[in-house]
Amino acid sequence: MASLYSRLTALDGKGYGAYKSLVGRYDLGRMTLAIDRVQSDPYAPPSKMHVELPNPAPDFHPVPVCDQVARAVARAFRGHRDISIDSPGQEVLPTASCVDRNGTLHIRFFVQLPARGRRILGRAAAHLICDDLPDALEDAFEGFDPTAAVQLYNQQERMRAALGENVAFIADGAILPRATGTSSLPLTGAVPFRSPESLRTNIAGVTGMGIPRGVTVIVGGGFHGKSTLLNALSLGVYNHTLADGREYAVTNPTAVHVRAEDGRAVAGVDISEFISSLPTGADTTHFTTANASGSTSQAASVMEALEACAEVLLIDEDTSATNFMIRDARMKKLVTAEPITPLVDRVRALWRDHGVSTVIVAGGSSAFIDVADTVIAMEDYEPRDATAAAKELAEPVEEQAPFVLPKPRIVAALKTQHGKRKKQPQAKDAGTIRHGKENVDISAVEQVVSRSQTAGIARALGWVEDHVDGRTPLTQLAEDATAATSALIHGDDHPGALVMPRPLEVAFALSRHRGLKV
Ligand code: ADP
Numbered sequence: 001m002a003s004l005y006s007r008l009t010a011l012d013g014k015g016y017g018a019y020k021s022l023v024g025r026y027d028l029g030r031m032t033l034a035i036d037r038v039q040s041d042p043y044a045p046p047s048k049m050h051v052e053l054p055n056p057a058p059d060f061h062p063v064p065v066c067d068q069v070a071r072a073v074a075r076a077f078r079g080h081r082d083i084s085i086d087s088p089g090q091e092v093l094p095t096a097s098c099v100d101r102n103g104t105l106h107i108r109f110f111v112q113l114p115a116r117g118r119r120i121l122g123r124a125a126a127h128l129i130c131d132d133l134p135d136a137l138e139d140a141f142e143g144f145d146p147t148a149a150v151q152l153y154n155q156q157e158r159m160r161a162a163l164g165e166n167v168a169f170i171a172d173g174a175i176l177p178r179a180t181g182t183s184s185l186p187l188t189g190a191v192p193f194r195s196p197e198s199l200r201t202n203i204a205g206v207t208g209m210g211i212p213r214g215v216t217v218i219v220g221g222g223f224h225g226k227s228t229l230l231n232a233l234s235l236g237v238y239n240h241t242l243a244d245g246r247e248y249a250v251t252n253p254t255a256v257h258v259r260a261e262d263g264r265a266v267a268g269v270d271i272s273e274f275i276s277s278l279p280t281g282a283d284t285t286h287f288t289t290a291n292a293s294g295s296t297s298q299a300a301s302v303m304e305a306l307e308a309c310a311e312v313l314l315i316d317e318d319t320s321a322t323n324f325m326i327r328d329a330r331m332k333k334l335v336t337a338e339p340i341t342p343l344v345d346r347v348r349a350l351w352r353d354h355g356v357s358t359v360i361v362a363g364g365s366s367a368f369i370d371v372a373d374t375v376i377a378m379e380d381y382e383p384r385d386a387t388a389a390a391k392e393l394a395e396p397v398e399e400q401a402p403f404v405l406p407k408p409r410i411v412a413a414l415k416t417q418h419g420k421r422k423k424q425p426q427a428k429d430a431g432t433i434r435h436g437k438e439n440v441d442i443s444a445v446e447q448v449v450s451r452s453q454t455a456g457i458a459r460a461l462g463w464v465e466d467h468v469d470g471r472t473p474l475t476q477l478a479e480d481a482t483a484a485t486s487a488l489i490h491g492d493d494h495p496g497a498l499v500m501p502r503p504l505e506v507a508f509a510l511s512r513h514r515g516l517k518v
């Protein structure tokens with residue numbers, strides 16, 4: 001510590017590049033500090049450093065322990081302008097901010113090395129790294145006890161594993177709405193969730209509403225909490241942190257939230273289950289476009305979810321293409337050249353033939369009632385079991401034609417134009433990946449929770465670019481690429497801000513890449 005202090009003060013007044021000499025490892029007593037990468041100038045992204053120390057809770061599941069460490073360090077760094085860590089959001093996921101490597105925690109963070117103009121401020125740097133940083137880390141571990149967080153994490157895992165005949169479960173007392181449209185914190189003063197008697201079940205010791213497999217329709221008036229419920233289901237594939245309100249809202253881990261997304265690129269997707277022909281004469285069994293419409297984009301996204309073996313589809317009318325969802329009798333008479341078989345005429349076959357469940361929010365049209373196994377009515381944020389009432393209103397429907405699942409697409413190429421130097425894809429924001437000269441728009445991939453998770457997906461795309469061999473299915477590449485992101489997160493190098501994605505989201509990002517050839 002003393003030698004690092006004097007080395008830093010000795011750099012005072014030197015050109016900024018002299019900071020580079022600091023790269024290396026330093027023994028700080030209770031922990032080791034590693035300076036991994038030094039920024040090239042004061043305006044570049046901050047320098048990367050990490051500390052290593054023994055895991056104080058080595059017998060616990062490392063994911064919630066590391067998550068708690070990252071949160072504690074983020075709290076301790078708050079107020080320090082020049083030291084930062086990528087802080088977890090409401091979901092508890094493997095994060096590069098903290099990992100356990102053989103019983104040693106690696107806590108990775110960022111430091112803005114101080115300068116005046118382009119000259120090193122050595123004394124300020126010494127103070128920052130040798131006083132402020134160890135003090136903050138000391139604070140973070142003061143009274144550190146991850147027990148409650150670990151128990152909660154394990155409980156959520158148990159519940160998801162115990163879903164059985166349910167696609168999802170929401171506990172009585174859960175708080176589903178968020179504080180604002182842009183915040184993922186719980187809304188204060190919200191109406192707690194309460195299961196209707198008929199759907200109440202007990203999962204791993206918790207009581208609440210089970211949503212059975214099959215076709216479920218959520219109905220209700222506008223502003224009564226339908227989309228809020230669906231969004232909770234969609235993020236129920238992840239574990240949530242303490243006091244989130246959705247801790248015990250768990251969903252089948254393969255569930256995919258699908259929406260319309262006009263303008264998206266589609267590469268070689270068989271959408272013929274929904275769309276038999278197009279005015280361009282394009283082959284809908286191998287649909288390729290740089291600019292999909294509302295209905296074709298949603299058909300493609302459903303087929304891609306099925307290709308990736310999703311067992312549950314989550315669909316909200318608010319974000320769907322109406323002509324993809326339903327078609328009424330009069331419109332059938334008026335528009336005879338309609339090539340679309342809407343979702344309402346396919347969902348039963350999907351369940352009957354392949355056991356794929358669908359949960360649909362449909363407040364505006366009664367068509368889905370005819371094909372539903374379960375109908376949940378949201379009224380003043382309270383669910384009511386409307387299945388019996390809906391059955392009385394339901395009209396008989398014809399047996400649906402068999403549903404043919406898509407064949408796996410083989411990736412032929414991921415063509416990316418690079419500038420002079422090939423660069424790893426990066427997250428521009430939570431919804432955009434910059435890959436070479438291409439922007440991959442994943443803003444409609446609903447279950448991506450943060451920019452750092454998008455960064456995790458971005459690194460996976462980089463791996464795919466390097467490993468396309470012309471004979472591997474897209475979903476297999478996505479899985480291998482996700483494992484590569486995991487290896488980066490758990491590796492020796494400071495990988496920057498990264499959070500683990502599901503292989504599904506990697507597959508969906510790949511599917512939207514305009515350089516994808518299948
Ligand atoms: P819908 O999809 O039925 O139109 P939303 O789910 O969008 O309704 O919810 C409408 C509003 O009600 C949102 O502002 C949401 O945050 C709020 N809200 C949802 N559930 C609750 C609840 N349990 N308690 C209080 N407010 C809620």
Ligand code: MG
Pocket residue numbers: 226227228318
């Ligand atoms: Mg809504």
